[in-house]
Amino acid sequence: MQPLTARRVMWTCGGLAAVLVGCVVLALKLGAVPISVTDLIVNLGRVAIGQSDQLPTEYRLIVFDLRLPRILLGILVGAALSVSGASFQALLRNPLADPFVLGVSSGAALGSLLALTLAPQYALVTPLGAFLGAMATIAAVYFLGRRDGQLDSTTLLLGGIISASFLSAMIMFLVTTLAGRDLRGIVFWLMGDLSTPVPAGLRWIFAVGLLAGIGAIYTTAADLNLMLTGEREAIHLGVDVTRVKLVVYVSASLLTALAVSASGAIGYVGLLVPHAVRLIFGSDYRLLIPASALGGAIAIVLADTLARTVLAPTELPVGAMTAIVGAPVFIYLLRRGLR
Amino acid sequence: MSMSDISARAFGGDPAPPDGRTLRLNVEQASYAYSASAQSAPTFTLGATSFQAHARELVAILGPNASGKSTLLRLISGTIAPLSGRVELDGEETSRLDTKTRAQRIAVVHQESPVVYPALAGDFVLQGRYPYGRALRFASKEDIEIAHNALAQVGGDHLANRTIGELSGGEKQRVILARALAQQPRLILLDEPTLHLDIGAQVELLERMRQLAQEKDYAVIVVTHELALAAEFADQVVLLQHGRCLRVGAPAAVYQRELLEQVFETPLDVELGPAGRPRVNLRVHRSEDIT
Numbered sequence: 001m002q003p004l005t006a007r008r009v010m011w012t013c014g015g016l017a018a019v020l021v022g023c024v025v026l027a028l029k030l031g032a033v034p035i036s037v038t039d040l041i042v043n044l045g046r047v048a049i050g051q052s053d054q055l056p057t058e059y060r061l062i063v064f065d066l067r068l069p070r071i072l073l074g075i076l077v078g079a080a081l082s083v084s085g086a087s088f089q090a091l092l093r094n095p096l097a098d099p100f101v102l103g104v105s106s107g108a109a110l111g112s113l114l115a116l117t118l119a120p121q122y123a124l125v126t127p128l129g130a131f132l133g134a135m136a137t138i139a140a141v142y143f144l145g146r147r148d149g150q151l152d153s154t155t156l157l158l159g160g161i162i163s164a165s166f167l168s169a170m171i172m173f174l175v176t177t178l179a180g181r182d183l184r185g186i187v188f189w190l191m192g193d194l195s196t197p198v199p200a201g202l203r204w205i206f207a208v209g210l211l212a213g214i215g216a217i218y219t220t221a222a223d224l225n226l227m228l229t230g231e232r233e234a235i236h237l238g239v240d241v242t243r244v245k246l247v248v249y250v251s252a253s254l255l256t257a258l259a260v261s262a263s264g265a266i267g268y269v270g271l272l273v274p275h276a277v278r279l280i281f282g283s284d285y286r287l288l289i290p291a292s293a294l295g296g297a298i299a300i301v302l303a304d305t306l307a308r309t310v311l312a313p314t315e316l317p318v319g320a321m322t323a324i325v326g327a328p329v330f331i332y333l334l335r336r337g338l339r
Numbered sequence: 340m341s342m343s344d345i346s347a348r349a350f351g352g353d354p355a356p357p358d359g360r361t362l363r364l365n366v367e368q369a370s371y372a373y374s375a376s377a378q379s380a381p382t383f384t385l386g387a388t389s390f391q392a393h394a395r396e397l398v399a400i401l402g403p404n405a406s407g408k409s410t411l412l413r414l415i416s417g418t419i420a421p422l423s424g425r426v427e428l429d430g431e432e433t434s435r436l437d438t439k440t441r442a443q444r445i446a447v448v449h450q451e452s453p454v455v456y457p458a459l460a461g462d463f464v465l466q467g468r469y470p471y472g473r474a475l476r477f478a479s480k481e482d483i484e485i486a487h488n489a490l491a492q493v494g495g496d497h498l499a500n501r502t503i504g505e506l507s508g509g510e511k512q513r514v515i516l517a518r519a520l521a522q523q524p525r526l527i528l529l530d531e532p533t534l535h536l537d538i539g540a541q542v543e544l545l546e547r548m549r550q551l552a553q554e555k556d557y558a559v560i561v562v563t564h565e566l567a568l569a570a571e572f573a574d575q576v577v578l579l580q581h582g583r584c585l586r587v588g589a590p591a592a593v594y595q596r597e598l599l600e601q602v603f604e605t606p607l608d609v610e611l612g613p614a615g616r617p618r619v620n621l622r623v624h625r626s627e628d629i630t
Contacts, residue, residue, distance in 0.1 A: 002459075002461075003461070003462060003465055003477070003478040003482075003483060004462075004477065004478075005477055005478075006475075006477050095456070218475075219475075221475060222469065222472070222475050222476040225466070226466055226469060228456065229466070232418075232449070233449065235418060235438060236416065236418075236442060236445075236446070236447040237442050237466060237467070237469050237470060237522070238438050238439040238441065238442030238443070238469055238470030239438065239469070240438055240439075278456060283456035283457070283458065284462070286475050286476075286477070
């Protein structure tokens with residue numbers, strides 16, 4: 001018996017954080033204009049000691065104005081999607097749950113688009129609309145997935161997939177009727193894309209929302225471990241199931257909403273990353289949640305670097321990259337009987 | 340004098356503690372009704388039920404399907420509150436305890452604990468320490484020791500590092516039981532624990548429960564429809580049918596042929612075994628027997 005210790009959580013997360021730093025350096029280096037690692041280190045060093053005015057202009061433009069914000073956004077989106085995927089998997093006791101598969105991402109996308117149409121003058125309206133859309137969708141899918149008062153795994157997934165396609169159709173309808181919209185931008189956004197930076201005024205809100213959401217879910221990590229064996233069991237072991245469900249549903253919807261309003265509906269990250277983390281580090285949520293956050297960040301940073309470079313100078317939406325990898329793996333997991 | 344005493348006396352049973360054992364569970368005129376909504380008529384009711392369980396005692400709740408066994412179990416475990424009457428553990432109403440305190444005092448073992456992701460048996464047993472921890476509940480040295488002891492008590496030391504999925508039915512049942520023991524409860528409820536076990540494992544489980552109850556002062560309640568097992572292992576039997584409590588008392592007093600035949604709707608033979616415990620046999624007529 002080797003129970004999980006706080007020390008092991010720290011070491012694992014430390015290791016993953018180091019890998020993430022490596023990926024960030026790689027992502028800063030690669031692109032239409034390659035930059036050597038030495039230059040990067042020298043220039044990052046200059047920033048670190050407060051001499052950012054000595055930077056060459058093209059570096060400032062490429063590294064600090066283009067690539068770095070995009071990488072930071074990728075970290076945020078990856079962490080948010082993975083943690084919300086891991087949370088939905090525990091609550092719904094379904095290893096294939098993921099904000100994209102469940103339709104929550106599409107709900108958030110429709111919500112933010114509606115909000116943008118109704119009140120475009122407020123910057124905060126997109127994440128707020130996305131949040132409401134995500135909450136409404138997960139509630140709907142939850143009730144669609146019930147059969148005789150029990151959550152049925154197959155019905156739940158079908159309910160999610162059908163909701164997702166319905167909501168995407170609604171988005172298409174909305175977009176087509178709106179005059180003067182850039183259709184390519186919308187398509188990119190539906191697939192999930194990191195090329196549009198978050199407005200400067202919203203950056204802090206996004207960062208705080210991300211940390212608050214992950215933090216709130218992490219306080220329930222021990223409870224989620226027990227919820228995985230079933231609600232009834234969890235109650236008998238002393239878990240306040242109603243409180244845990246409320247905290248986790250709201251926080252996971254918040255995380256999905258943040259990710260979607262910043263980058264659109266990127267799929268499969270919330271499914272694949274927790275799954276890979278489980279295979280490597282085990283399924284204890286006290287480790288799974290922080291490791292998924294870091295793993296999700298790594299996955300998106302790498303996927304976006306690929307999306308920027310494979311067809312350079314043309315860019316792919318990052319959601320296309322994650323779906324190309326994710327959909328076959330999803331089918332594989334489904335065929336293997338979810339184990 | 341409580342209702343259970345009255346009913347038990349009337350039928351010749353003697354549930355009163357022979358050696359002044361402490362009273363653990365007191366179920367007094369507890370009833371419950373399920374209904375689809377507040378306005379509609381109840382779809383199932385459990386009539387007033389009374390019995391008591393003392394420390395070191397094993398009580399069987401016996402009855403056919405849909406007799407109200409599970410409802411009574413839920414009332415005892417405190418997840419639902421009785422409509423009338425009371426269910427008290429050591430003088431406190433179980434439904435009024437907060438979930439964590441309740442989990443420190445009552446352990447519930449269900450037929451089968453489903454596991455979504457592969458977990459080590461040892462980690463599974465450690466879950467029983469949850470109600471004693473705070474926040475993220477990383478296991479303390481004490482928790483690990485208690486979990487080890489719990490596994491040892493069910494004869495499962497060697498199972499700690501195996502995943503739940505690869506265990507046999509009997510081994511899995513032991514690990515689930517060990518988790519209940521790790522809760523260090525005063526009352527253990529077993530819900531149809533023998534359902535997926537072969538006869539050897541069934542006897543082993545109940546034998547072990549009786550022994551643990553003696554050693555650790557637990558009161559043990561077993562919900563079952565296995566007449567033979569209840570007769571052999573229970574100190575007291577609570578007989579239910581269609582949501583009504585028919586009899587409470589020692590197996591010898593409750594096991595009457597006409598009564599059991601009527602409750603289980605099957606022709607049966609009941610005889611008294613050597614240790615004063617009743618034996619139940621199926622009486623099946625075959626055509627050649629009649630001719």
